Amino acid sequence: MRIGPVRQERPAMLDGAGKLRDLSGYVEDIAGNVLGPAGLAKLAVLDPVQLPEITGTHRIGPCVGSVGKFICIGLNYADHARETGKEPPDEPVIFAKAVSAICGPNDDVEIPRGSEKTDWEVEMGVVIGSRAKYVSEAEALDHVAGYCVINDLSERAFQSERGGQWTKGKSHDTFGPIGPWLVTKDEIDDIQALDMWLNVDGERRQTGNTRTMIFGVASLVSYLSQFMTLLPGDIISSGTPPGVGLGMKPPVYLRAGQVVTLGIEGLGTQRQKMVQA
Template sequence: MKLVRWGSQGNEKPGVIDHAGRIRDLSGALPDVAGNGLATANLRRLAALDLDALPLVPTDVRLGPCVGQVGKIVCVGLNYSDHAAESNMPVPTEPVLFFKATSAICGPHDDVLIPPGAQKVDWEVELGVVIGEEARNVSRERALDYVAGYCVVNDVSERAWQIERGGQWDKGKSYDTFAPLGPWLVTRDEIADPQALDMWLEVDGKRYQNGNTRTMIFDVATVVSYISQFMSLQPGDVISTGTPPGVGMGQKPAPVYLHAGQTMRLSVSGLGEQRQRTVAAPANA
């Protein structure tokens, strides 16, 4: 299944993509694409529904973030060796973990804000892993059993805030709109191998990132198992698993960063496409 959340910001309703690519309203069967609604038993129940019997949603509706009520976003840094190289950082021997504030979450096609004073706003296409069952100290062999599905994440980052301002990376990762999720949450039964997914990102029609999840240093199962050693993963939590090379910070002969008035497009195979405009955030926001 391809699950979505549709409607105005803060008032999203659950939906599902039917066999013709249309959005059907799931409100009568599911309170939200969130929390315990993502448990395996609930997803099986939804999969048995007659989608043609569900109400159609208008075609011009806004898509919200594909997961609601996210408890935490756990990110994996430097999870592609060639991205580590372009960042002038050593290849990690264990997954590098950091958090992204949930207040950064926005819809897949919402505008991305360029913060006042920001000079180094960057892009990162990533595979998002959405947790469906509580995971605590799970083995790598069973880790994918705890996954509800997958989505596209744009891990937007302000590099000066991330690297040059001291402390943790979180401050460069968490500005409002720095975590577009979606368009869909694709249930894990539709993704035969999360380590065989092409991914790309363009800015103003120029392709900067081309990669594949097979080149991850730590694969999805390893990441889920590893994180669960240090914290419980709850239904609806999102793991952003790292980005392939081609980020703005790594461009040669000089870095390239985002500014207001640009358009990003990005996709992970089978998970849909995001499209965002960059706009200047109000100084008093």
């Protein structure tokens, strides 16, 4: 994980007792080659209790630094696709979220100026650990460093009613909270069997499980690598289960002052307060 003020985060590790441990004496950041097999092996041999403890209260930053690409997968849960009025896709729907949208898991989220349709989406993030180009599905997970929680916030009017592609409805500052931590893939028995949920002001909106993804993690990594080279630190946001505001009847959207909480089994939780930009 990474902790500290915005753009001044330092690398840290959570030990078995839930205490923060300082990694800054071993790696500069949780980014780039640190996410590769050799970098993670170097961290894996450390004894967390021998690392300096970080005491006090600290902001949790995005769990990955220096993200190069933030790639999102749309309509990757069949029941979510149908609630938006679309049929499940035959191939993954790909769009980009600006890396400037990335923020910490508990940072305030801005409602964009002029927005009336800001929406929520709990998603599992896949963090690339090593270069992947034209990889097969069988070898795809060899290129994954780990996983994290993402809230793929969206402004639906900007996304679908303003012409062009979806990116401008997905890229406002703070529309990409990631973390609280990066969970390395060895910690997860079955990435396609994780419960996920999201609440707005304590009321359940989304309940799902990664087993209902149309295209699983290995499929997505392989597919994307046919069109672009995936590099260490790139993040894939793998789609959301049903229960988004757009799909409610009538639709319901976020307002300043509301609080969104979300989480994925084994990957941690997030909490964001909505504020006006």
